[in-house]
Amino acid sequence: MLVPTLLQGAFLFALGACVGSFVNVVAWRWPRRQGIVSPPSRCSTCGRGLRWWENVPLISWIALRGRCRTCGVRLGPGHLLVELGSASLFAGSFALLFAGPWQEPPGSDAWWWLRLGPWHAMPAFIAVLVLWGCLLAIALIDAETGFVPLPVTGLAIVVGLVAMTVQATAFRGGSGALAAGWPCGSPSPAWCAAGVGGLLGVIAAAVALQLGLVSRTFEAAGQDQDWTPARSRREVLKEVPFLLMPLIGMLLGHRFVTTGALAAEGPVWLALGASGLGLLVGAGSIWITRILGTLAFGREAMGLGDVHLMAAAGVVLGWRDSALVFLAAPFLALAWVAVSGGLAKWRGQPARELPYGPHLAMACVLVYLGRPWVVPAARVLFGIA
Template identity: 25%
Template sequence: MPPIYYLALGFAFTLGACIGSFLNVCIYRIPAGESIVSPPSRCPNCGAGIRWYQNIPILSYLLLGGKCASCKVRISPRYPLVEALTGLLFVLVLYYFGISWATPVYWLFVATLVVITFIDLDHQIIPDVISLPGIPIGFACSFAIPWISWSDSLLGILIGGGSLFLVAFVYELLTKKEGMGGGDIKLLAMLGAFLGWKAVLPIIFISSLLGSLVGVPVMLLKKADSKLAIPFGPFLAAGALIFLFWGRAIIHWYLSFFVT
């Protein structure tokens, strides 16, 4: 492959890692109701400001030995993990979609999923401030994606949000307990907006499968605590990413069983 190809992938990773640094701010501040713009980045322990050369994605964490430069308290390794994960996802988007309008759209999409995943893991919530604007944004972005029409996106919103709402309604009707959070319903509507209605059922299937593979062992380790709360948002996000990168191949593989 030509050197320019590797330069482009390197640029994508660097851009993603820098975006990931900002996503760490969003993950920490949005649930707390704080501004993601000001004040500038600071140590959550001592409150000391973080200078620009101490805020270089991944590299600064390694050079500082994973500790705050001021108070020497250990910094969570999740910060560089989020940066590296976002960089890797940006590389995958560029690799699969090339230089096209789809690439910046899906860069925005995967960055949003990273924030939602870690907030849901920490607080068991999916903030409306992310998912609700994501629905019209995903619909608007459908006009830039040749293989997703505006009608596909609109149906994705209706089927995505409607299917989980129906499941939640029936479950609550039968058990008198809430089994599906409203945040998950809004998230699937957003996923349908970005990926179209054909993605909804595969995402539900994949996320449910992943949730079972992870949730059942966790519940067993927790002595079969049936009330153990396991957030479903990260599994929906994982299902969406799997469909984004390998959805067409999965659908073709599945349909091959019915074609003679």
């Protein structure tokens, strides 16, 4: 048992390093509007194309000591840290989910992974790994540009919904696997229907936005200087009609089940319902904070990019972990301000400001992988979960 587990762990470490290497490429090229695949890898200073052996994750950086062979430019430790972080995250997720420390009582969400094992839980595990790769790219791009790349969040949402549905229908891992929990919470049929109804509401709202029935907001932000507090408050209220559509979808879904018009039982309802609720709670909590914050302070608070980020994370994390991320991320942001501010003062440099996206991404990883420790702590602190 031990040798195959170690081999699988080593495979995931290598896979994570390759994903980290690809994330490095995306995070460099995206803000510079370059193609992701088409120009082959090259030195960003002298432009020389890289040979295959200069492009091996982790190993090449160490062998070449982080320098270009031609022009000698230093690449800095950033690339190596991203590859190493991604490799550790993949191997660490495998170890935490499948190899033991999640000793929660049978029937809990954590027990689900242990019970199914890596082969039978493959689609759900792929959804987790794709989310980690996307969050890493989002955090790097947001930290550099202040923008969350929406195609990346969109990719994570689609992969997550498809993978969880495949997990529920084709891979459920033997009879009774669905009854024994679900990796992102097991809502009742009424709440599953609410989750699916909310997802349909989001699709309807997105179509309405495309057709111009719902207005885009803060379009002129950045160029326009005259965003007075009163104008910002009026502007953010234009986002309420979009939010009402998923809310109505949730209410209708819940109502259909409680009145007996709909059964909402079975694997597809569970997969889409649980992930849908995660998306709605994750994105909704950030969006409501944005609206209330803008009304309170009279200027745009919290970007819609963070709403997209939490929508993607919620599909995999489920509603409970999404709520915990929402509660935990501000503490990470405060800790960052304290630590980076202290370091900057000590070095006599201006403090480096970081947008909210990286903090949300970090909170997602900590809450999800730390679930056996986070959930009991949250139970004590907030009286939930």
